[in-house]
Amino acid sequence: MRVEIDLSTPLHEGGAGGHNRWHPDLEPIARVQPGEEVWVALRDSRDGSLTRESAHASLLETPSVAHPLTGPIWVEGAEPGDVLEIDVLSYETDDFGWTGIWPGSGFLGDLFTEPFLARWELADAVARSEEVPGVAIPGAPFAGVVGVAPSHELFAEALRREGALASTGAEMDQPSAELAAPQWAAEGLRTFPPRENGGNIDVRDLVAGSRLSLTVLVQGALLSVGDLHFAQGDGEVCIAAIETGGAITLRCNLRRNGWKPRFPAWESPGSPAPEGRRYLATTGIPLTDDGSNADMDLNLATRRALIEMLDYLGAEHGLSREQAYTLMSVAVEVRISELVDRPNALVSALLPLDVFED
Template sequence: MTRHILHVDRTVRLADAAHEGHNRWHPDIKPMACVRDGDEAEIHTRDSFDCQICRSMTGADLAGVSIGRAHPLTGPVFVDGAMPGDLLAVDILDIHAHNEGFTVIAPGFGFLRDRFTAPHLVHWQMADGYATSPQMPGVRIEGNPFFGVMGLAPSKPLLATILEREQRLHDKGGAVFLPDPDGAVPAFDDALRTIPPREMGGNLDIKQLTKGTTVYLPVYAEGGLFSVGDAHFAQGDGESCGSAIETSAILHARFRVLKGEAARRGQKDVSFGNETAPRPPLDPSTRFYATTGTCIRDDGENLSEDLTLATRNALLNMVDHICDRYGFTPENAICLASVAVNLRISQIVDVPNVTVSAFLPLDIFD
């Protein structure tokens, strides 16, 4: 077994060190490293905004931030022997997060982007396993570091399929980020944006992808071409405002090739598991306050089995609760929800009204 180290200078933007990674998906991006089945790697990453956020900034300064530079990824890592039809198992052995982070509201982005239209920035400091912010007095968020983006490159046929279907979605008025050269590294015209997750992984933003978890990624291109980035110190289910406690971090991982397993199982998307988790994702002994939402609009119109509307209503009710109970602004309330509130589908059978619950853990408050 060999251990590889992939260094990056997290203080330098990706465009000035293009050999250290990429921020688009494409099968022709040259590998940063080549590993063998069973090898381990220590992979260093930049923060998700590519060094654009510093501690002296305020929300007003976000106007100069380019979303085109989002998700500088370290990689790709070519895994010898990985071929289409295989599964690449990535064992997350450890994650070491940096001691500073931030949460942003970017206008036009986030689940409640129609309600939260002004830029907003929260700075966090991390120490002894917790994050605190002078903008949120009395709040202490327990760390649960993970990477929002873990994925493989698409094959050229899959790339063409994705480009075609996302263009169709755009033409129908859907919310989608099409290829854009602004800030792109490398500057391929047909490279995919990193904003959404896809069949080969990507921006999954699954908070359970922590130390001890194994991620199973179906291989579409030779070598798999694994990349990682978008480190989070902590996040609530949903990443509601569009960001978590964003930071830079180091991934220690082991790569294993499961020959033919994707083809045998018919697996076309990502799966993951952790058989040694110290506690369930929502410990029933944890103190909490929860709000709920159903699929009834503000104008009284009842939609049928609409989980999106139910989620929206649960989150808006939680924002109102945080503002009322703790005196936070709506902007800080949605940022707090984004990094700490857990969303659960409580029931989907009592038609027409499904129920989503938003859980606020009370142990985060001093």
């Protein structure tokens, strides 16, 4: 099956085939069967507004449309409580990409007061840019945003906890009608921070051959994908990867038994994770034990990821909590996957699956 989109018109100007807000009531643009291979066209994170002709100053004139997503896609038979297992089969990318620094953007934003745009030529599986001369970046394409629709309960909870945090003066994007697509979903959740439904997780390991597991929150799952990257470092520290458009080919399956992750969980085939080993990773965002949202708190995000791993090892491998905690200390790698999408940094805890002998 192919899910085509209208690339001639940006989503916020009425282009068909997608959305840029999370909302439980979005209408699906396609329906797929579990096990069916699906080719999905993807816009770049600024919906084509940056090109080879763009200059540094163009960043200041570019509408903040992130993220234009393709979807939602209805997965037949998906019910709340199921686990949607998304197998990434392949990617295609355009032959042009870009990386932007906006004044004040990213983890070191206080050090950068002027816009800077790197324009990348993507050819022969590497990226090269005249703005960053003498460098060739190997391609490892992945989708930065993959998510299912939030339930009405999660929708309300995310609005509540993020609104409470914003009221303290924390900087973040709150619901807004500006550039919303569809316009009726203007009060929907912004796509910048990752949440329990997935979204902007920016896990660079979601390359071809990987699997992402998301707990289904609404009937049909309502899967959406976007924010294609040709390559990215852990953290995406300046707030942009090598952004590009293209397509993903994926296959969805449903699991009803076993462990069900609260946050996205993923498996990697070993690239760009350490070569030769397959990893299972749990993730976490900065929520306290009572569900309050903190602002980019890596300690809390790590706590959430590790508690998820503790639960996984008990449910899937029958380990006691003491056994699981010991294994985590000697084998699990903790990695910052996303460091800039306020208020939710995302931490991954990676377990090499070859430690199990049976």
